[in-house]
Structure formats: C-alpha cells, structure tokens
Amino acid sequence: MLSTARNLLIDRARRAQIVAIETFADMDTLAPTIDELTPERHLAARSELNLLQRALNLLPARCREVVELRKIEGLSQREVAARMGITEDTVERQVSKGVRALAVALHAPGLASSGAAARPGSALRKEGTIQMKSKELNEIEARAADWIAERDRSDAGLPPERQVALDAWLDASTAHRVAFLRLDHAWRRANRLQALQSASPALAEPTMWLGLARLARPQVYRAAAGICLAVLALLAFTLVADFRTSQPAQNYATKRGQRESVALSDGSRLTLNTATQLRTAVTAQTREVWLEQGEAFFDIAHDPQRPFVIHAGRQTVTVLGTKFSLLREGEQLRVAVLEGRVQVKSARGNPVILTRDDAALADGGNVLVSKKSSEQLSASLGWLQGKLVFDEVSLADAARQFNRYGRMQLVIEDDAAAGIGIGGVFDANNVEAFARLLHAGFGLNVQIAGDEIRVSSPVR
Incomplete structure (x- = not known):
C-alpha cells in the first residue's frame, strides 16, 4: 500500500x-x-x-x-x-x-x-x-x-x-x-x-525526500498539493514509527585493527574501536547497549523520554544526549566525556555525574573522577582517525596500546627501554614504522621474531 x-x-x-x-x-x-x-x-x-x-x-x-x-x-x-x-x-x-x-x-x-x-x-x-x-x-x-x-x-x-x-x-x-x-x-x-548538485539525475529520481515548492498551475493543483503533503507526512510518520518500534537487538563486533561506525534508528551513532563487541536494542520505550568488551565512541541523540543506557559489566552509564567514549577492559570501565552529562553507576556505589572534559575509572564499587584538558581528551580519541596520540607516555604504555590493534606485538625487553618517554601521533596499524622510529630516534635494538617485534636497549 x-x-x-x-x-x-x-x-x-x-x-x-x-x-x-x-x-x-x-x-x-x-x-x-x-x-x-x-x-x-x-x-x-x-x-x-x-x-x-x-x-x-x-x-x-x-x-x-x-x-x-x-x-x-x-x-x-x-x-x-x-x-x-x-x-x-x-x-x-x-x-x-x-x-x-x-x-x-x-x-x-x-x-x-x-x-x-x-x-x-x-x-x-x-x-x-x-x-x-x-x-x-x-x-x-x-x-x-x-x-x-x-x-x-x-x-x-x-x-x-x-x-x-x-x-x-x-x-x-x-x-x-x-x-x-x-x-x-x-x-x-x-x-x-556532489550529492548536493540539484541538477544531478540521481537527485531527480524519487530516491530522496523532496520539499515541494510551487505548482505550475496553482488553481488546478492546489488541492492536489495538499493531498500530496498529507500523504508524505503520513508516510514519514508511519515509517519512522515502524523503525523506532520494531528494530530488533543487533550484535556488532570488530576484529583486531578494525573500526566500524553504526547508525541507530533513533539518530544516535556509535563508533567501535579495535576488538570490540557490543549489542544494541532500541525500541519506542527504551534505548540500551551492552558493551561486552573493547572501546566505543557514543554520539547520542537527545531524547528525554528515552534515556540511553549502556551496560558494561557491573557498571551502568546513563545519558539523555551527549558525546563520550567508553573503554572496557575486564571489569574496569574508563569514561571520557566530550559533551553533555553522563551518569556512571557501579554495582555497589552511588551514581556519579560527569560533565564535559571529565574522565572516570570505574572498577567494582569505586568510581575515580578526574578533570582532563581538551588536548588530553583529544589524544584519547585519536583512534577515531586510526591514530594513537601519545603525550609523554612510557614506551611500555605505548607498546600496550599498539598491541591492541595488530597481529604483530611489541615486546619491550628491559626496564630502561620501557621507561623512555614517547610523544607524537602514530598510525595505529603500522607498528613496524613505529619500531623503525624507535631504532632511528633512540638507537634501540629492534628484532622481528615471528609475530613479535622485540625492542631492547643498546648494549654498552
């Protein structure tokens, strides 16, 4: 029909x-x-x-x-x-x-x-x-x-x-x-x-929503225009209502080194980082996500009638409309808020409200909140562009981040090398280039053995 x-x-x-x-x-x-x-x-x-x-x-x-x-x-x-x-x-x-x-x-x-x-x-x-x-x-x-x-x-x-x-x-x-x-x-x-080119034949076809302007013969077709607009409104309402009430639970997963963007029927967008698993369920009454493992960025459409709830182990995150990221590692949950307000509640603790530039580490019954600079938050979101942004982190921490993304794993073999400070922006999926940089910039020994890149201090 x-x-x-x-x-x-x-x-x-x-x-x-x-x-x-x-x-x-x-x-x-x-x-x-x-x-x-x-x-x-x-x-x-x-x-x-x-x-x-x-x-x-x-x-x-x-x-x-x-x-x-x-x-x-x-x-x-x-x-x-x-x-x-x-x-x-x-x-x-x-x-x-x-x-x-x-x-x-x-x-x-x-x-x-x-x-x-x-x-x-x-x-x-x-x-x-x-x-x-x-x-x-x-x-x-x-x-x-x-x-x-x-x-x-x-x-x-x-x-x-x-x-x-x-x-x-x-x-x-x-x-x-x-x-x-x-x-x-x-x-x-x-x-x-190029999709904005109004003269494009593709745009002339009925594959998009059209706004109606004037009729060539208004006296003859004014009534027809009203009927058309009414039908359009009815169709749009029916379709939107159907999309909002009948979307089944969906499972999403990324492999190591992959990213995926997901658009939900309520207008929210999720971006999954490497090795992430989550499940979504959006209905006319509720909006829920279960983050099983990994990291995701949430751009949530505002809807005061349907709070958006994310379950991550023993932690629950609730928002109305905001932008933030979550990283789940076992039962630990890291939260970084880019915009809006986010409520974090652990299984045994009281709810904690986070606002812009807030970061939190939730573990069991504790939620530790800290204030971050815009630069620090930007660094934590570098993965959205496939980048790892380090600001004076140890080489050991940098290696741990790289190892989340690729088959090749960085192994730092001694404490002296592990403690070297690293800063900069690097391609998350190019650990080999990073290793070459360690050799050229610090004179570290770099050896490849199977799926491992072994890094050590030079022999004196």
Missing part, C-alpha cells in the same frame, strides 16, 4: 510540474530505490552530508566558492578558473587552503586544529622523546596540502617527475605521510558533496 501511495504521489507531482526546492540525498547517491534505503543508511547519509555542509560553510568565501565548483559541480581547476575569472595558480592555492580547512572541520569530535590534530609526531630526538613542534607541523601540513592541490589540478594526476618528488617527500618522514594521508582523506571525503 505504501509503495502504491508513493508511486501515485510521484506521478501526480511530475504531471503537476512540481518544483523541488529542498533535496536531501544519500551521501554516495547509491540507493536505486526508496525501498532499498534503510533507516540506518538514510540517517548516516544525512548526518554525513550535514557535516560536510557545515564544514563547507566554515571556509572563507573565495575558498568556499572554489571548493563548491570543484566538488559539487565537478568542474576541473581550469574550468573553475574560467568561471571565476582568476588564474589556475590562484585556484590551486585556494584548493590547498580548502584541503587544510576541511581536514580540520571534518576531524573527529574533539580533534580540532589544536591538540592532537596539531601534534603529529616525527623522528626528532629531544630530551628522550619523539615530538613535533607546532610550527613544524604547520609547515608539513601546508606542504601536504600543496601536493594534494597540485595533484588535483589534472585528472591524470602528477607528471612522473613530480610523482617521484612527492614519493621522496613522503618517504622522508613518518610525519609527512601522516599529514598527507589525513588531508587526502578529507579531500576525497568531500567528493560526497
């Missing part, structure tokens, strides 16, 4: 020459029919597209116009220059600025231009640490953005001699590769802005 009503509505709208003034598309415009557009995909697409639009709005005016023409209308840099009456070199410079600005705006929650995003690591040895100065980082990111903008100038990519130069620059430093990959990911992600 719903399909029949939908088809009738579309047919009437087309014959009445209804003009669409508001279009929301799936971010990849892949769904060929409404029937295949699940609520989870629709929510995820809308959320992603809205995020990209907000990021676009943050760009300076000229830079935004260049990015819009390049990413939404799909013009080449040469065509953008002709359209705007500027040189191609100017377009390339604006693309470079846009790449950096989008990377900042699209960074993981809490990871902005300061803090973790402004502290990629390099193999600079200083007082026993691997660290990166902000000035050096800015120079590296600016160069990475220039490379991406230059490559974007031609569909064929860089000329061979320039590709060789780029490869040499990337090989020169881990920090170069980290900056390039982060910015390149943001620029490619902006391709989804």
Whole structure:
C-alpha cells in the first residue's frame, strides 16, 4: 500500500510540474530505490552530508566558492578558473587552503586544529622523546596540502617527475605521510558533496525526500498539493514509527585493527574501536547497549523520554544526549566525556555525574573522577582517525596500546627501554614504522621474531 501511495504521489507531482526546492540525498547517491534505503543508511547519509555542509560553510568565501565548483559541480581547476575569472595558480592555492580547512572541520569530535590534530609526531630526538613542534607541523601540513592541490589540478594526476618528488617527500618522514594521508582523506571525503548538485539525475529520481515548492498551475493543483503533503507526512510518520518500534537487538563486533561506525534508528551513532563487541536494542520505550568488551565512541541523540543506557559489566552509564567514549577492559570501565552529562553507576556505589572534559575509572564499587584538558581528551580519541596520540607516555604504555590493534606485538625487553618517554601521533596499524622510529630516534635494538617485534636497549 505504501509503495502504491508513493508511486501515485510521484506521478501526480511530475504531471503537476512540481518544483523541488529542498533535496536531501544519500551521501554516495547509491540507493536505486526508496525501498532499498534503510533507516540506518538514510540517517548516516544525512548526518554525513550535514557535516560536510557545515564544514563547507566554515571556509572563507573565495575558498568556499572554489571548493563548491570543484566538488559539487565537478568542474576541473581550469574550468573553475574560467568561471571565476582568476588564474589556475590562484585556484590551486585556494584548493590547498580548502584541503587544510576541511581536514580540520571534518576531524573527529574533539580533534580540532589544536591538540592532537596539531601534534603529529616525527623522528626528532629531544630530551628522550619523539615530538613535533607546532610550527613544524604547520609547515608539513601546508606542504601536504600543496601536493594534494597540485595533484588535483589534472585528472591524470602528477607528471612522473613530480610523482617521484612527492614519493621522496613522503618517504622522508613518518610525519609527512601522516599529514598527507589525513588531508587526502578529507579531500576525497568531500567528493560526497556532489550529492548536493540539484541538477544531478540521481537527485531527480524519487530516491530522496523532496520539499515541494510551487505548482505550475496553482488553481488546478492546489488541492492536489495538499493531498500530496498529507500523504508524505503520513508516510514519514508511519515509517519512522515502524523503525523506532520494531528494530530488533543487533550484535556488532570488530576484529583486531578494525573500526566500524553504526547508525541507530533513533539518530544516535556509535563508533567501535579495535576488538570490540557490543549489542544494541532500541525500541519506542527504551534505548540500551551492552558493551561486552573493547572501546566505543557514543554520539547520542537527545531524547528525554528515552534515556540511553549502556551496560558494561557491573557498571551502568546513563545519558539523555551527549558525546563520550567508553573503554572496557575486564571489569574496569574508563569514561571520557566530550559533551553533555553522563551518569556512571557501579554495582555497589552511588551514581556519579560527569560533565564535559571529565574522565572516570570505574572498577567494582569505586568510581575515580578526574578533570582532563581538551588536548588530553583529544589524544584519547585519536583512534577515531586510526591514530594513537601519545603525550609523554612510557614506551611500555605505548607498546600496550599498539598491541591492541595488530597481529604483530611489541615486546619491550628491559626496564630502561620501557621507561623512555614517547610523544607524537602514530598510525595505529603500522607498528613496524613505529619500531623503525624507535631504532632511528633512540638507537634501540629492534628484532622481528615471528609475530613479535622485540625492542631492547643498546648494549654498552
């Protein structure tokens, strides 16, 4: 019946020459029919597209116009220059600025231009640490953005001699590769802005929600427009009610080194880190998650009528609408609050309320609360971008973090090496590069034996 009503509505709208003034598309415009557009995909697409639009709005005016023409209308840099009456070199410079600005705006929650995003690591040895100065980082990111903008100038990519130069620059430093990959990911992600192109044939099909504007012959079709809007409202209400009341319990799991993003029917989003298992159940009355093991970031839609409850062993976390992360290791639960208020209750203790920048360690009947800086919280959320952010942690702690992600395990063989201080940003799934950095930066012995990378102090 719903399909029949939908088809009738579309047919009437087309014959009445209804003009669409508001279009929301799936971010990849892949769904060929409404029937295949699940609520989870629709929510995820809308959320992603809205995020990209907000990021676009943050760009300076000229830079935004260049990015819009390049990413939404799909013009080449040469065509953008002709359209705007500027040189191609100017377009390339604006693309470079846009790449950096989008990377900042699209960074993981809490990871902005300061803090973790402004502290990629390099193999600079200083007082026993691997660290990166902000000035050096800015120079590296600016160069990475220039490379991406230059490559974007031609569909064929860089000329061979320039590709060789780029490869040499990337090989020169881990920090170069980290900056390039982060910015390149943001620029490619902006391709989804093409879903905003109202002239796209995909958007003209009934695979998205349409806002109705005016009728070509209002005196004849005004009544029809009212009926159409009423049918749309009824369909939307029926579909939403059905999604909210009939979603069964779902199990999600990631393997070692994997991440997964999950969109729930209430509008909440969960991001699972490596080796994580959880179960969700969202109904018209309740919203619950059981975190069996691992780590997850929660972006919870506000709903005062349905508190969102997470069960993690003997601990219970309750929120209405907020952003926070949970890490469960056995019966220990670590909580970090990015926004809003979070209630943590252990099996034998009283509830504890956490607010922004609060962190807590719940273990049995105790909940230990501490205040963190924005930089410290950003570091703890680096995994959302596949990064490990260390701020003066011991090599032993850094190895423990790396060992959560990959098959290859770091083994620190002596106390002197284990106590070395480490700072910087590293690829969580590239422990081999980290080991090479330990050898180059500290002169440590590094040996690979099967699935282990053994690290020890040099023999004196």
